[in-house]
Amino acid sequence: MGIIEKMRLDGKNIYVTGGARGIGKSVATAFMEAGANVAIVDVDIDEATKTAAELDAAHEGRSFAIKCDVTEPEQVDAMVAKVVDEFGGLDVAFNNAGICMNIPAEEMTPAQWAKVININLTGIFLTAQAAGKVMLRQGHGSIINTASMSAHIVNVPQPQCSYNASKAGVIQLTKSLAIEWAKRGVRVNCISPGYIGTDLTLSSESLKPLIAQWNAMAPMGRLGKPEELQSICVYLAGDTSTFTTGSDFVVDGAFTAF
Numbered sequence: 001m002g003i004i005e006k007m008r009l010d011g012k013n014i015y016v017t018g019g020a021r022g023i024g025k026s027v028a029t030a031f032m033e034a035g036a037n038v039a040i041v042d043v044d045i046d047e048a049t050k051t052a053a054e055l056d057a058a059h060e061g062r063s064f065a066i067k068c069d070v071t072e073p074e075q076v077d078a079m080v081a082k083v084v085d086e087f088g089g090l091d092v093a094f095n096n097a098g099i100c101m102n103i104p105a106e107e108m109t110p111a112q113w114a115k116v117i118n119i120n121l122t123g124i125f126l127t128a129q130a131a132g133k134v135m136l137r138q139g140h141g142s143i144i145n146t147a148s149m150s151a152h153i154v155n156v157p158q159p160q161c162s163y164n165a166s167k168a169g170v171i172q173l174t175k176s177l178a179i180e181w182a183k184r185g186v187r188v189n190c191i192s193p194g195y196i197g198t199d200l201t202l203s204s205e206s207l208k209p210l211i212a213q214w215n216a217m218a219p220m221g222r223l224g225k226p227e228e229l230q231s232i233c234v235y236l237a238g239d240t241s242t243f244t245t246g247s248d249f250v251v252d253g254a255f256t257a258f
């Protein structure tokens with residue numbers, strides 16, 4: 001079997017959190033193009049249902065939507081149980097849901113701080129833990145978490161201390177789980193995207209005015225596109241990455257290279 005064939009995901013059962021739109025939707029599309037079954041998990045069930053219907057109609061694998069808030073342990077456990085029940089197992093978890101708040105540190109309330117940390121960091125822990133329990137029982141699985149280049153550098157000029165801290169936490173969480181589970185068949189990696197054109201960046205009124213500035217700062221002179229994160233995730237999900245665990249993959253057009 002050639003390398004491209006080995007990278008296919010035929011028959012793999014996957015869920016994607018934050019799968020309704022943006023990076024999650026794009027990577028879910030790539031997983032389905034590669035032959036997988038993909039559950040679209042999101043708090044926004046209307047958009048998730050549309051995305052799942054679109055993917056289900058266009059590809060051989062199955063897709064369906066699940067409403068789940070990744071900060072709610074019971075909803076997370078029920079989500080993973082539903083994926084296992086519907087698909088018959090769970091091979092890959094893409095824990096990707098996240099939000100950003102751009103608030104000066106001195107003005108941020110404890111509730112605002114907690115919201116970002118709960119979704120971006122605790123949400124990744126809860127989903128990785130629930131997926132990990134199933135994968136440890138099976139003796140195999142690949143978990144991919146979404147961090148950010150904000151884990152590596154402090155983006156300017158927008159103030160986003162809670163976001164930066166949450167994403168730095170995702171990298172250490174990823175490495176910790178990878179080491180705990182390394183001998184038990186479960187791999188855990190994360191991706192650290194640079195600025196990507198999605199609703200998170202393009203539809204935020206506070207961020208819109210900054211896009212020209214980011215483009216000027218970017219070595220490639222532009223934002224990334226969601227589809228530019230597809231291949232790294234397909235690699236991490238599949239069977240050609242069996243020695244890859246505990247790693248963080250920066251995909252940022254060299255933004256953090258200087």
Ligand code: NAD
Nearest residue numbers: 018020022023043069070097098148193195196198199200
């Ligand atoms: P997006 O806003 O386009 O999509 C995020 C999705 O997550 C939405 O569909 C939203 O409904 C869902 N979501 C939010 N809170 C949730 C919760 N509690 N439970 C379940 N789902 C929830 O964002 P995106 O740009 O596609 O970002 C996806 C991930 O990539 C995030 O973790 C983000 O921090 C990260 N990221 C984005 C960029 C970027 O520039 N866009 C860069 C680096 C990292």
